[in-house]
Amino acid sequence: MFLRQPYQGSSRKLVLAFDVGTTFSGISYCILDPGEVPTIRGVSKFPAQEHVGGDNKIPSIIYYDQEGNVRAVGAETQQSHVIEEAAKEQWIRLEWWKLHLRSKHLEASHFSDADLPPLPSGKAAVEVLGDFMRYLFKCAKEYISEAHASGSFVWDSLESNMEFILTHPNGWEGPQQQQIRNAAELGGLIPAGEEGQSRIHLLTEGEASLHFCVTNVLTSDTFFATPIACTEEAEEEPEEQHQEHQGVIIIDAGGGTVDLSAYSMKLSPTSFQEIAPAECRLQGSVFITYRAQAFLRATLANSKYGSEETLHRIAEIFDKTTKLQFRRADEPQYIQFGTVRDKEPEYNIRSGQLKLSGSDVAKLFEPSVDEIIAAFEQQRKAASMPITCVFLVGGFAASDWLYSSLVKHMVSLGITFCRPNQHVNKAVADGAVSFHLDRLVSGRAARFTYGTGCNVSYNEFDSEHTSRRSMAFEGFGGLELPYGFEAILTKGTEVSEQQEFRKPFILEEFDCSRCGNIQVDIVAYRGQLAEPRWLDTEQDSYTSLCTIRADTSKLAHSMHSHQLPGGGVYYSIMFYVVLLFGLTELRAQISWRENVR
Secondary structure, eight states: OOOOOOOOOSSOEEEEEEEEOSSEEEEEEEEEOTTSOOOOEEOOOOTTOTTSTTOOOEEOOEEEOTTSOEEEEGGGGGSHHHHHHHHHHTOEEEOSGGGGGSOGGGOBTTBOGGGSOOOOTTOOHHHHHHHHHHHHHHHHHHHHHHHSTTHHHHHHHHGGGOEEEEEEOTTOOHHHHHHHHHHHHHTTSSOSSHHHHTTEEEEEHHHHHHHHHIIIIITSTTOOOSSSEEOTTOOOOOGGGOOSSEEEEEEEEOSSOEEEEEEEEEETTEEEEEOSOOEEESOSTHHHHHHHHHHHHHHTTTSTTOSHHHHHHHHHHIIIIIHHHOOOTTSOEEEEOSOTTOOBGGGTEETTEEEEOHHHHHHHHHHHHHHHHHHHHHHHHHSSSOEEEEEEESGGGGOHHHHHHHHHHHHHTTOEEEOOSSOGGGHHHHHHHHHHHHOOEEEEEOSSEEEEEEEEEOOTTOHHHHTTGGGOEEETTEEEEEEEEEEEEOTTOEEETTOEEEEEEEEEESSGGGGSEEEEEEEEEOSSOSSOOBTTSSGGGEEEEEEEEEEOGGGGGGOEEEEOTTSOEEEEEEEEEEEEOSSSSOEEEEEOOSSOO
């Protein structure tokens, strides 16, 4: 059983975690009191959803009016009077808007921006995220103020230095992380500037889900069982059968993305090390509905129920009922969208029900299931140790068809496959708070190869150099080649939290004054080469992550001067590009030594 340690801080603190999902969002929190064991709680009461006890999620839906003002959010958007006013005033209903923020490297042939509801005129996706965060922040304040004794005092006294854990899909990188930070300022969570940003902590949904599984399932005495599909009630096995280290993969199946993370698990003491690059696929549950819309449009094209408005209503009902209830491909499925008067037998519509074959519904799930299995296999092969158990969490995990499809694959490999019974839809929010409290992951695996572009000294004995001889130019120290790529951190490398990766580079200039600043682009290579060397090969596989700048104007006295063979002088500075990858965000720095001759 996992035992959380008492809070070691010297003052009271409030931690809020926001899980902003494509379809549903939630909030978890913890009030930290010195010397006491922290308890993770969820916000379970939202506006227009007060009657739903224990529901920790609201729809990620926003209504904007024609001027771009927020008019309704979350459960409020489901109220009849809001829907009526929205139609009358022509409000803009936004759903799936989180996908506008996605990393473009997650682009897939089955989906593009054109398939998303358009953003309001003049409204950027980061502003929508800021508006939604502002609403979640308001909901958290109202709930905590009501749910705790002297709750308003607690909030007011802790608001100025509360910590925020904001989660995002595994596939989101530097640009998306910066958008989240910007949205936190826009939403009023923190004041602008470095001090406010220091209270924001970003975390992948995969790692958040791991922390949830550790504290709720993995370390329980009843978890370990024979390698079969299981639930939390798996039979107990003798202690001596526990392995010192085991490989575990967390599959967080959400509305938009499916995130997979692989770890080496040690239970005594509890610690985890990432053992393969994280995976992220655009095949969450919304894509089942997306494919259903296309299927219904084709099926009912010539029916009296083929209007876009009716098709949208039928697809919404499919999303809320048929999709969730689907279990067998050999049984017909039904979408109850009308009354007994709605019928068109030639289109399998009777008594307000559209009848679908189970095999057709199964085909809507097929691309998602296949993509998840492919991502799992890729991660399993990349892992530095065998995978013995897999956990399925997230809102999409509630699908029995997805669960049973994955069970077949895992059982065939002799892998324990578990879907926790309780609150899998709050795994990310609760796990995010656990991350802040418990810090169970001691190291992570580099998802790509990271480095920077540079010129390369020509080597006549290197065949790749000789093939590029026509591009060679005369540099300060002889022939050089352009478009070189120098790797600093290679894909799959397992990195501890404080570990640095650094490479030396030299800046050379004729004019000393041009050495007053250094600028370096950090580049990620996403291709399959083990040792990428050239930026002009597989150009689409290289993307710029960030630019590091350093003021070196005060280093003039320590610059090295060099004589050219034909006369003249040039100057050089040696510096290091440093990458720190062990934390949840990639950090890049430039370092140098001063007063060295």
